[in-house]
Amino acid sequence: MSLSVPQTHPIAPSPVVAIIGATGAVGQAFLDCLATRRFPLSRLRLLASPRSAGTALPFGNSRITVETLAEDSFAGVDIALFSAGGDISRRYAPMAVAAGAVVIDNSSAFRMDPDVPLVIPEINAKALLDHRGVIANPNCAAVVALMAAAPVHRINRIRRITLATYQAASGAGAAAMAELEASTRAHLAGEIYTPQVLPHPYAFNLFSHNTAIDPATGYNDEETKLMREIPKILGDDAVRVSATCVRVPVMRAHAVALTLECEDPITPDAVRRLLAAAPGVRLVDDAARNHFPMPVEASGRDEVLVGRIRTDRSDPTGRSIALFAAGDQLLKGAALNAVQIAELLKAPRPPERG
Amino acid sequence: MSLSVPQTHPIAPSPVVAIIGATGAVGQAFLDCLATRRFPLSRLRLLASPRSAGTALPFGNSRITVETLAEDSFAGVDIALFSAGGDISRRYAPMAVAAGAVVIDNSSAFRMDPDVPLVIPEINAKALLDHRGVIANPNCAAVVALMAAAPVHRINRIRRITLATYQAASGAGAAAMAELEASTRAHLAGEIYTPQVLPHPYAFNLFSHNTAIDPATGYNDEETKLMREIPKILGDDAVRVSATCVRVPVMRAHAVALTLECEDPITPDAVRRLLAAAPGVRLVDDAARNHFPMPVEASGRDEVLVGRIRTDRSDPTGRSIALFAAGDQLLKGAALNAVQIAELLKAPRPPERG
Numbered sequence: 001m002s003l004s005v006p007q008t009h010p011i012a013p014s015p016v017v018a019i020i021g022a023t024g025a026v027g028q029a030f031l032d033c034l035a036t037r038r039f040p041l042s043r044l045r046l047l048a049s050p051r052s053a054g055t056a057l058p059f060g061n062s063r064i065t066v067e068t069l070a071e072d073s074f075a076g077v078d079i080a081l082f083s084a085g086g087d088i089s090r091r092y093a094p095m096a097v098a099a100g101a102v103v104i105d106n107s108s109a110f111r112m113d114p115d116v117p118l119v120i121p122e123i124n125a126k127a128l129l130d131h132r133g134v135i136a137n138p139n140c141a142a143v144v145a146l147m148a149a150a151p152v153h154r155i156n157r158i159r160r161i162t163l164a165t166y167q168a169a170s171g172a173g174a175a176a177m178a179e180l181e182a183s184t185r186a187h188l189a190g191e192i193y194t195p196q197v198l199p200h201p202y203a204f205n206l207f208s209h210n211t212a213i214d215p216a217t218g219y220n221d222e223e224t225k226l227m228r229e230i231p232k233i234l235g236d237d238a239v240r241v242s243a244t245c246v247r248v249p250v251m252r253a254h255a256v257a258l259t260l261e262c263e264d265p266i267t268p269d270a271v272r273r274l275l276a277a278a279p280g281v282r283l284v285d286d287a288a289r290n291h292f293p294m295p296v297e298a299s300g301r302d303e304v305l306v307g308r309i310r311t312d313r314s315d316p317t318g319r320s321i322a323l324f325a326a327g328d329q330l331l332k333g334a335a336l337n338a339v340q341i342a343e344l345l346k347a348p349r350p351p352e353r354g
Numbered sequence: 355m356s357l358s359v360p361q362t363h364p365i366a367p368s369p370v371v372a373i374i375g376a377t378g379a380v381g382q383a384f385l386d387c388l389a390t391r392r393f394p395l396s397r398l399r400l401l402a403s404p405r406s407a408g409t410a411l412p413f414g415n416s417r418i419t420v421e422t423l424a425e426d427s428f429a430g431v432d433i434a435l436f437s438a439g440g441d442i443s444r445r446y447a448p449m450a451v452a453a454g455a456v457v458i459d460n461s462s463a464f465r466m467d468p469d470v471p472l473v474i475p476e477i478n479a480k481a482l483l484d485h486r487g488v489i490a491n492p493n494c495a496a497v498v499a500l501m502a503a504a505p506v507h508r509i510n511r512i513r514r515i516t517l518a519t520y521q522a523a524s525g526a527g528a529a530a531m532a533e534l535e536a537s538t539r540a541h542l543a544g545e546i547y548t549p550q551v552l553p554h555p556y557a558f559n560l561f562s563h564n565t566a567i568d569p570a571t572g573y574n575d576e577e578t579k580l581m582r583e584i585p586k587i588l589g590d591d592a593v594r595v596s597a598t599c600v601r602v603p604v605m606r607a608h609a610v611a612l613t614l615e616c617e618d619p620i621t622p623d624a625v626r627r628l629l630a631a632a633p634g635v636r637l638v639d640d641a642a643r644n645h646f647p648m649p650v651e652a653s654g655r656d657e658v659l660v661g662r663i664r665t666d667r668s669d670p671t672g673r674s675i676a677l678f679a680a681g682d683q684l685l686k687g688a689a690l691n692a693v694q695i696a697e698l699l700k701a702p703r704p705p706e707r708g
Contacts (some may be wrong), residue, residue: 218664310572
């Protein structure tokens with residue numbers, strides 16, 4: 001990460017970090033990212049529901065005991081990483097801010113609040129300059145789509161994005177990942193499995209994203225998030241988005257098929273060059289070997305994989321590009337992006353000496 | 355099927371039918387469809403490679419022994435249902451026609467031949483009037499997409515289709531279905547599985563369709579088929595199509611996310627009414643229960659399921675509709691469609707008496 005952001009809310013060089021929702025799938029990824037990236041924290045606190053309190057989770061070479069999340073949990077916390085759902089964020093994030101913490105929220109609670117920056121560091125780190133204590137982490141599928149689209153938008157404004165997602169179990173949490181595994185085992189054993197977490201059978205099946213449909217538009221909540229968050233992150237309300245969000249029986253990386261309609265004609269080679277140079281993106285576009293972005297290769301990786309770059313032949317003007325991306329929903333789609341934001345928030349380190 | 359097609363090549367009321375590729379996944383579905391629909395044949399012959407010859411396959415209450423496909427296999431055959439790949443079709447279909455049979459070919463060998471009708475009976479049965487002995491069955495994903503799109507095109511011409519597929523193992527044959535199962539079992543047991551049929555790991559993974567990429571366009575063969583076959587079946591070369599074809603870890607029904615851009619504005623309610631009345635389509639569009647087309651419900655069904663019907667909000671002109679469809683790749687996407695064609699080819703029955 002080569003971005004450097006001026007600080008309006010300076011944070012100590014070795015902050016106290018709290019993870020809210022530490023026992024969830026994203027919570028676990030927060031622990032992994034903080035450890036792997038050697039985030040220079042002075043103390044890590046893990047907060048969760050009373051059900052999880054007392055559990056000790058490994059962090060680096062130590063174990064940290066989960067505490068019960070409460071109104072007085074935030075004294076002394078510098079950075080609070082929230083991933084316990086929108087209701088918890090709406091209730092506790094203001095308390096964390098009042099106690100002096102900066103909140104980086106992985107829920108959708110504050111994303112469209114005009115006072116809350118919605119940030120992907122590689123794309124709009126500057127938005128961090130204006131925060132008032134809460135910074136929102138975008139929807140995971142929006143992150144994967146934008147890591148592919150934003151480098152194009154920067155040189156040739158995107159007017160319209162059509163996208164279809166292939167979303168993994170991880171997006172619905174650890175319980176959904178367990179259900180995918182358990183229901184697949186049952187299916188292979190010829191046994192009946194009654195879905196408990198997701199609304200439909202998941203073994204060797206797929207279904208429209210399990211969020212409510214807005215009767216006024218026909219889009220589900222996940223699609224609506226993508227359609228609203230993408231223009232906000234690009235800082236361009238003129239970008240029109242239509243999304244179809246589908247849950248597929250994949251464990252933890254999301255994939256997205258995208259069509260980008262630009263203002264001016266654009267070639268696949270130009271897009272390939274842009275993406276090859278884009279931070280956080282790995283070009284996987286080997287037509288000869290039929291090797292393109294796949295969830296199994298995106299899982300556990302920091303980069304979003306992008307490929308299948310080609311001119312959309314249904315647009316005779318040459319302004320439309322089709323591509324395919326895959327990214328780890330728990331890493332760049334959630335925890336990694338939040339930790340990258342936290343890294344930018346820290347007080348600038350002294351320049352390195354050569 | 356209420357369509358009635360005048361016959362230029364009349365076929366006996368109880369024809370001799372041959373299945374070429376009887377032991378494959380589509381071959382097995384041919385047997386099932388002929389039995390279930392009580393296709394009035396006088397004799398059924400099963401032809402396959404020498405490796406499969408001698409196998410006895412159940413048909414209704416009897417068993418039929420598979421014969422080796424050879425140049426002289428077609429004497430006395432009235433209808434030859436081919437599903438043994440393009441090379442076999444290119445070699446043996448002309449021999450079948452020379453021997454007096456009508457060929458219904460499930461491969462892509464002849465689909466774009468201007469002398470060969472490419473037919474979905476509910477959409478363009480009239481194209482059967484012009485056949486010269488060979489009739490092509492369309493690509494399976496094209497069938498699923500068109501069952502949803504054609505009723506719209508009939509009342510408001512479609513100018514552009516953007517589609518992303520979610521294609522099942524069945525489209526790559528019985529061996530791919532077995533590989534999906536075996537590799538998933540291995541994954542769940544923590545064992546290494548080396549892909550043998552498909553080029554990439556399949557357990558809880560997805561990948562760009564396993565056909566070659568055209569270096570000139572960047573589209574793979576499957577996408578190119580969709581983009582060429584859809585305008586031919588609609589009988590309208592002005593329909594522009596862009597496809598992204600993806601193989602997902604689903605056993606046997608394909609799904610498709612579609613955006614249809616029409617000539618004139620169109621409402622979701624109008625599309626819903628059209629599809630509710632369309633033969634071969636089942637509307638599954640229950641927003642309140644979040645119940646939409648799913649492979650697990652499309653599998654084993656004759657109808658293509660269509661839902662998620664909504665105005666594409668990225669097109670401010672109101673001329674674009676988004677929807678989602680799922681259909682059994684082996685039935686309407688292959689064997690059922692071919693058997694429906696065979697039913698239309700038979701000499702017209704006398705009108706039913708009331």
